Amino acid sequence: MNHSPKPWLLSLALSMLGAVGIALGSAMGSTGWEPWWQAVQDPVSWQIVWDIRLPRSLGAWAGGALLGLAGALAQGLFRNALADPYLLGSASGASLGVAIFLSLFGGSVMAMGWLVKVGMTGAAFAGAVLAVMLTLVLARGVQHTLRLLLAGVVVGVVLGAITSFLNLWRPEVWQGMQGFMLGSTGFIGWTACLLMSGVLLLCSALAVVMARVLDALTLGENTALSLGVPLAQARVLLIAVIALATGTAVAQMGLIAFVGLAAPHVVRAMVRATHRWTVVLAALTGGLLLLLADLLARGLIAPQEMPVGVLTAVLGGGYLLWRMSRMSSVGGRS
Amino acid sequence: MSAALQARDLRVALGGQEVLHGVNLSIPAGRWTSIVGPNGAGKSTLLKALSGLLPMQGQVHWFDKPLVSINRRERGQQLSWLGQGEGASDDLRVSDVVMLGRLPFQDWLSPPSALDHQMVESALKATQAWDWRERTLGQLSGGERQRVLLARALAVNAPIMLMDEPLANLDPPHQVDWLEQVHCLLAQGTTVVSVLHEIGMALHADDVLVMQAGRVVHHGACADEATQRAIEAVFDQRIRIVSVEGQSVALPRL
Numbered sequence: 001m002n003h004s005p006k007p008w009l010l011s012l013a014l015s016m017l018g019a020v021g022i023a024l025g026s027a028m029g030s031t032g033w034e035p036w037w038q039a040v041q042d043p044v045s046w047q048i049v050w051d052i053r054l055p056r057s058l059g060a061w062a063g064g065a066l067l068g069l070a071g072a073l074a075q076g077l078f079r080n081a082l083a084d085p086y087l088l089g090s091a092s093g094a095s096l097g098v099a100i101f102l103s104l105f106g107g108s109v110m111a112m113g114w115l116v117k118v119g120m121t122g123a124a125f126a127g128a129v130l131a132v133m134l135t136l137v138l139a140r141g142v143q144h145t146l147r148l149l150l151a152g153v154v155v156g157v158v159l160g161a162i163t164s165f166l167n168l169w170r171p172e173v174w175q176g177m178q179g180f181m182l183g184s185t186g187f188i189g190w191t192a193c194l195l196m197s198g199v200l201l202l203c204s205a206l207a208v209v210m211a212r213v214l215d216a217l218t219l220g221e222n223t224a225l226s227l228g229v230p231l232a233q234a235r236v237l238l239i240a241v242i243a244l245a246t247g248t249a250v251a252q253m254g255l256i257a258f259v260g261l262a263a264p265h266v267v268r269a270m271v272r273a274t275h276r277w278t279v280v281l282a283a284l285t286g287g288l289l290l291l292l293a294d295l296l297a298r299g300l301i302a303p304q305e306m307p308v309g310v311l312t313a314v315l316g317g318g319y320l321l322w323r324m325s326r327m328s329s330v331g332g333r334s
Numbered sequence: 335m336s337a338a339l340q341a342r343d344l345r346v347a348l349g350g351q352e353v354l355h356g357v358n359l360s361i362p363a364g365r366w367t368s369i370v371g372p373n374g375a376g377k378s379t380l381l382k383a384l385s386g387l388l389p390m391q392g393q394v395h396w397f398d399k400p401l402v403s404i405n406r407r408e409r410g411q412q413l414s415w416l417g418q419g420e421g422a423s424d425d426l427r428v429s430d431v432v433m434l435g436r437l438p439f440q441d442w443l444s445p446p447s448a449l450d451h452q453m454v455e456s457a458l459k460a461t462q463a464w465d466w467r468e469r470t471l472g473q474l475s476g477g478e479r480q481r482v483l484l485a486r487a488l489a490v491n492a493p494i495m496l497m498d499e500p501l502a503n504l505d506p507p508h509q510v511d512w513l514e515q516v517h518c519l520l521a522q523g524t525t526v527v528s529v530l531h532e533i534g535m536a537l538h539a540d541d542v543l544v545m546q547a548g549r550v551v552h553h554g555a556c557a558d559e560a561t562q563r564a565i566e567a568v569f570d571q572r573i574r575i576v577s578v579e580g581q582s583v584a585l586p587r588l
Contacts, residue, residue: 209442209443212440216434218422218423218425218426218431219420219422219431219434219483219486220420220422222387222415222417222420223417223420225387226409226410226414226415226417227435227437227438228406228408228409228410228411228437228438229406229437230406268425272425272426272470273427274426274430
């Protein structure tokens with residue numbers, strides 16, 4: 001482990017890879033490779049690059065970064081490498097929000113105007129945040145980690161059941177839901193992109209400030225308390241940051257699987273550092289992962305497009321499986 | 335003699351059941367007090383309650399100041415607590431773990447000071463963990479981890495140090511090292527309180543607090559005949575304390 005790279009060097013490399021990925025993403029269209037330096041000359045092509053591909057690629061990066069950051073915070077807070085950003089119920093809450101919205105307003109998905117799209121985004125965000133609050137109420141506060149996790153599971157299952165019931169009751173809703181459940185980066189415009197970047201900046205700043213709490217928590221809750229860490233307040237703030245980051249990402253992109261879970265694992269495999277670095281690195285890694293998945297989703301079966309969530313699920317699941325087999329071969333210590 | 339820790343009618347309930355039933359005690363400053371007693375006597379709970387880590391009834395004073403009037407940061411600076419089986423994560427590097435002991439002295443965003451680095455270095459050297467400072471906890475054995483966690487507690491450099499089973503997983507030479515470290519701490523004027531299962535080790539302290547069923551049944555100097563009889567009594571006369579080469583040891587009574 002003495003050969004592990006310096007964290008600052010790694011974050012520089014990940015940022016540069018992200019920039020390259022964004023440049024590639026804005027040069028890849030449904031018709032294949034079309035570099036933007038050629039598109040500049042043609043106003044129509046340039047408009048496609050500027051209005052569609054660039055915000056989509058930037059947005060995929062920012063959204064992935066939000067999920068990676070939330071995943072790192074969740075794993076630190078719950079001291080569990082299997083924690084993911086959806087575990088407090090935000091994913092099922094967002095799904096239910098979208099299902100309710102669609103069954104109330106969006107009868108026909110084909111006629112989806114921008115108002116419906118904005119409404120869906122808002123409903124998903126509200127659903128995610130409300131579900132996390134419901135989890136907190138059921139867990140009677142933030143004091144008990146295990147109770148929080150269990151309440152999150154309960155909320156996830158119950159809200160999921162209500163969503164399924166809505167889908168059965170109004171089958172036309174299901175079609176609109178499908179795109180959301182699989183996750184897609186295809187709808188990200190400049191507004192969504194800027195919103196996610198703004199939230200990412202805010203959440204990363206808070207995460208860096210709170211990183212020491214997560215370090216102290218690795219020694220156990222009592223030790224952290226004995227070191228003067230304001231644990232109760234820190235927990236509330238961390239859960240708020242996780243909910244905000246996850247809710248924003250889910251509202252704009254739907255349920256993207258595995259990025260939030262896998263990004264911190266990728267970081268831990270590359271470097272051992274304090275949380276001040278790992279939360280930032282997890283965000284950079286999450287952004288890069290989703291960006292790559294988005295490139296693949298567009299490129300694999302072009303001119304058709306795969307839902308990016310399907311790819312992240314396959315890639316993320318495959319990666320974790322590979323890590324698992326390596327972990328057991330070196331005696332269970334990772 | 336001034337008291338480092340005082341408790342008056344201290345009651346603690348865990349999971350709805352009262353575990354400490356009105357404990358009164360006064361632990362003198364600058365001395366080493368060990369807490370002994372059978373399993374479930376409430377030793378660890380008492381240590382946590384004295385550290386202010388548990389909700390409790392009654393009063394606790396640190397250096398004659400009510401605990402409720404001492405803020406978090408000050409508490410972290412005044413008292414260092416080393417828990418039992420706290421299960422540290424494998425991912426942090428040894429030097430980062432020990433640096434966490436300096437947390438009560440650092441501002442939220444400022445980097446560690448020269449003094450912080452110096453404290454971490456001397457704590458790591460004191461527990462002979464300096465050579466592994468770049469490794470992660472996951473790469474260490476149980477006893478090596480315990481020495482790193484002990485270094486973390488030492489790095490606080492607090493006037494009061496509370497240790498719950500600090501000898502867990504330590505081999506005999508490192509148990510002797512620990513004894514020497516405690517004597518070093520005492521020489522600096524630190525008040526040391528330890529929960530120890532090993533009665534022979536516990537009897538190296540200045541004073542012993544004997545607990546049974548959530549109550550303090552005896553508090554006296556180790557050298558006192560009465561203290562040794564009280565220890566034998568709480569263990570149902572199944573051990574016998576004898577003196578060998580000027581040290582007390584506990585032998586099983588067969």
